[in-house]
Amino acid sequence: MSETSPDVLRPHAELHYADELAALDRLDDRDRPPGWKLSPWAVVRYLIGGELSDGTVISPKYVGKQRLIEIAVATLATDRALLLLGVPGTAKTWVSEHLAAAISGDSTLLVQGTAGTTEETLRYGWNYARLLAEGPSEAALVPSPIHRGMSRGTIVRVEELTRMPPEVQDALVTVLSEKVLPIPELDSELSAVRGFNLIATANDRDRGVNDISSALRRRFNTVVLPLPATVEEEIAIVSRRVSELGATLALPDVPAAADEIRRVVTIFRELRNGVTADERTSLKVPTGTLSTAEAISVVTNGLALAAHFGDGELAPTDVASGIVGAVVSDPIHDTVAWREYLEGVVSERPDWADFYDACRELDA
Template identity: 70%
Template sequence: MTSPVLRPHAEQEYAGELAALAAADDRAKPPSWRLSPWAVVTYLLGGTLDDGTEISPKYVGPRRLIEVAVATLATDRALLLLGVPGTAKTWVSEHLAAAISGDSTLLVQGTAGTAEEQIRYGWNYARLIAEGPSDQALVESPILRAMRDGKVARLEELTRIPAEVQDSLITILSEKTLPIPELGTEVQARPGFTMVATANNRDKGVNELSSALRRRFNTVVLPLPDTAEAEVDIVRRRVGQLGAALSLPAEAADLAEIRRVVTVFRELRAGRTEDGRTAVKTPSGTLSTAEAISVLTGGLALAAHFGDGVLRAQDVAAGIHGAVVKDPVADSAIWTEYLETVVREREGWADFYRAGQEIAG
């Protein structure tokens, strides 16, 4: 029996759903795809199969965006998922790879230190010195392995990668070939190879994509949830999943507490209260859906280990304060003003006001 892991890959955690979809899927599949485009969209957005099997939604948002993303991957263009932090770009990327290739692990994490070898290939220098260039000395990148196997490669935070390293993707994406001049050979991509990249549109200008590289991608912008109810639903689902994965000995997060966290985040993001009557200042942080999930998961841990197991206002107040106050001077003033002008006057929020005041000092 294998030991459980903290964070299973999507194809492991949802293996039952993927198998049920494969069994029910009688539609045309692109070369090397495990599922048809219809089944991939169903896996991402959820639904009920003819045999009654329930497929849980992995992404809550406009259906058309996911259809466009999947259709892009069925062509010869790569996909760029763009959006502000916390809009599920990485989450969608992982599940697309899991559904299409059955393997979400062919991943390059982009950073300012990402080198060309991590995109193309590197060398086992001990063997290189001893034997010279050879297939055995070659260290394949995840992208090269995806090309060989006809699978989906994932590239996170594309705009964090230096421009000269980004451009090493152009031949791969346009010619579907990766030359290895040291061996006098090349790797030609097999059918099914494609790439899903993600980028944070708040990083625009960090390492701007060249026009040549941008043309190789079809860009899909993942938005923040349109409505409070949609965001509450996303947060509720993920907090429940994370609480179970972490075995937190606490009751499931109360829906009213989830709604309160989401309301605070949405109002501070929008710069106005939900009823539109009061303008509020916007702090420097993103206050994304992902951060709301983290706040509530942290609150559950506090309730479980230092409280009575029931999530309360004081359990989430510290997390919200930490998410809002990134700049200790400007954001502290904004948070204090929000507490005094909005929270203090809101019916049923007296406990949260007191908890917020205590944390703010």
């Protein structure tokens, strides 16, 4: 991979964390599967973070159970593909990118699944000008990311697998079971080079989801990525990502107030769990996921407001509009859920009075 410009908004993981990957490569004396840049142990260390023997600090990319990452990495060292499953906002895409970066040194071989994804997107397409002029040939074939990954022996990522129509999904069955990609137009096939494997992500709680056929599901080992188990764990994730995003976006220096981050995380956890933290009050659950990713977005937007339109310190007024916007997706059900929470919970917390006033001003 070539170096990236400092003006790039979001460098690929293998470029952004190149120093960490180089340090792991230098100190990694364990066996590496064919085609892997690092050993499975080093890949897990890259995802989980820690300090290496030479003092190099590896930043955590995933905050959660290490065993889940170990299972994911072990799967990719076998002949089974990996399916990362979970509700939106559980870092499925983030984990898949970093796994590909650590294993193959290239996270760019990506297929984005949508309702409009075609079988050709997964397999290969054609340069129709050359196809009409010369007929089917290797020169006229346009390789898909999967085609390129098979020929190079690298990890390929398929995002939102369940967004694709079932008949398109099943184009992967032969690729994953036989490790070949038939090309009948050329009376040939592409055999995967050692090191090739596939990471797919899918969610099971969103509109537009298609079931995965049993034939395809058997080709995957499924790892479910949960929402953060504790409020402290989620606060740590939000704080770290907000700090990273602030630096990337070159936001003016605004201290990320711990109290406001804790408030955002607490509200999201209580509403999505349907009960207050002390388990004394039942709550209506909004239709949205209120994920950790959305909490990060709310706080980051609040920092921008504080930096450009406030006094330089993150305040309740800076996060109030973001929270309401995240909670109220359905104007009927969610509005009722939010108002009940605001009046029944927020108003009863003395140290949240300023936040309550900020939310009430939005309704005025």
